[in-house]
Amino acid sequence: MSDKLKIGISIGDVNGIGLEVIIKTLADARILDYCTPIVYGHTKVASFHRKALDMGEFSFNVINSPAEVQGKRANMINCWEEDVKIELGETTETGGKYAFLSLERATNDLIAGQIDALVTAPINKHNIQSESFHFPGHTEYLQERAGGQDSLMFLVSEDLRVGVVTGHVPVTEIASKISQESIISKLKLMNDSLKKDFWVRKPKIAVLGLNPHAGDNGLIGNEEQTTIIPAIEQAKASGLLVMGPYAADGFFANGAYKNFDAVLAMYHDQGLIPFKHIAFENGVNFTAGLNIVRTSPDHGTAYDIAGKNLASEISFREAMFAAMHIVKNRRESAELTENTLAFGKLSRDRD
Known part of the structure; x- marks a missing residue:
């Protein structure tokens, strides 16, 4: 069993640059030396964006749950079955609906401990609003889901x-x-x-x-x-x-x-x-102060350049590495604290 971190990725608005920066990041196989990525979306939507980017050699390994990951591939969990109408660069209800389905499934797995961290691609804070999502953004949604004060x-x-x-x-x-x-x-x-x-x-x-x-x-x-x-x-x-x-x-x-x-x-x-x-x-x-780790790039959906192969993946890649770094730091901090407490208890017992 690989000890690499499982990093979940929500795709954001399907009409924005989310999948572009995701695919560009994961197309560099060196990222697989550091983590096992799991994208929450659908292969048909990803294929649409892949073709728009003319990246014919790239593909996802399709799985049903994080337990099935292949460590040497970029993995994808299909979060819906129906076909999705993609209108690159447009603000549509569809864009918001499937952004939420991706985010919800990824968050469920994050809270359940099936993935180690979540990296979120950009959403449109207007079209994602619904009975299920009534928050100003990712930060507030994840705070409520994680039970943070x-x-x-x-x-x-x-x-x-x-x-x-x-x-x-x-x-x-x-x-x-x-x-x-x-x-x-x-x-x-x-x-x-x-x-x-x-x-x-x-x-x-x-x-x-x-x-x-x-x-x-x-x-x-x-x-x-x-x-x-x-x-x-x-x-x-x-x-x-x-x-x-x-x-x-x-x-x-x-x-x-x-x-x-x-x-x-x-x-x-x-x-x-x-x-x-x-x-x-x-x-x-980075959403700090919660018992889960979530990062995202510091840009939005960038509708104006969606599908034009102009989006830079640098911030998204940095978000993935930041998530890994924070998870490892937290675990080492917890281990250090546990060892310190254990040593203190041993010293008291000897006294």
């Missing part, structure tokens, strides 16, 4: 790690959703993830302000004085190494982020715009 949208790369207090919420609601409690919760999740998932011994975290110039001492908004600074002080009192609040523009422009292990932004675009600029194609979206 909270989670952190954590964008990671070699050069920068950024988390957000508020994720997929309208700009008009951001300020009302930021509280001392929410900031402290995200800081604790970030700190724990840096230690457990990335093996940062003593994480140093920067916190951004909400308002321009971090409020300018109350001249441009008072959330820094009433909410963010008290949260930082409370986090420091609990033992976290946290600094701020920093004005976002200058913080990224002058390279101050290089002095920290991670940055907590107040809202989605405040953190993701500089992250995507700095990380270029290497960024990965």
Whole structure:
């Protein structure tokens, strides 16, 4: 039995670039030296995309469950039987329906422990909405499925790690959703993830302000004085190494982020715009704070280039390696903790 990790992959919107970046990643057989990939979708849909990419030599090994994987092949589980109408570059109900069927089946296997991690290709957050999926995005869906009280949208790369207090919420609601409690919760999740998932011994975290110039001492908004600074002080009192609040523009422009292990932004675009600029194609979206491991590329469905063989697979490949890295770090951390506890018990017994 192979000891390689089983990495599940959901295909995302069938009309986007999800299957393109998946196939391009898995077509490089070197990935099979590190993991056993299992794609949740359908061979007919994959064949359509393969032909669009003119990759005639590539094929999947079809299985019914993760227990049947072949370690030297890219595997696929067919999640439906009917034919699917693919309209590359279009936003359709079909795209959302089959994105969800793929995600649901993969998540079921992830929670059941049949796969070690999940890498999700991009969905369209509008057309995937249904009675079964009523979430702003993957992060919130997986948090509920995994039974988590909270989670952190954590964008990671070699050069920068950024988390957000508020994720997929309208700009008009951001300020009302930021509280001392929410900031402290995200800081604790970030700190724990840096230690457990990335093996940062003593994480140093920067916190951004909400308002321009971090409020300018109350001249441009008072959330820094009433909410963010008290949260930082409370986090420091609990033992976290946290600094701020920093004005976002200058913080990224002058390279101050290089002095920290991670940055907590107040809202989605405040953190993701500089992250995507700095990380270029290497960024990965990681859902931190859950007992499962899920990563994704840091781009969307890219309908405008779907089917044109223009999509780069770099971010998706990085997401696969990040998932493997995090799973192994967690297991080694758990083993180290178990050994430490066992040694402590042995010492006490001898005393």
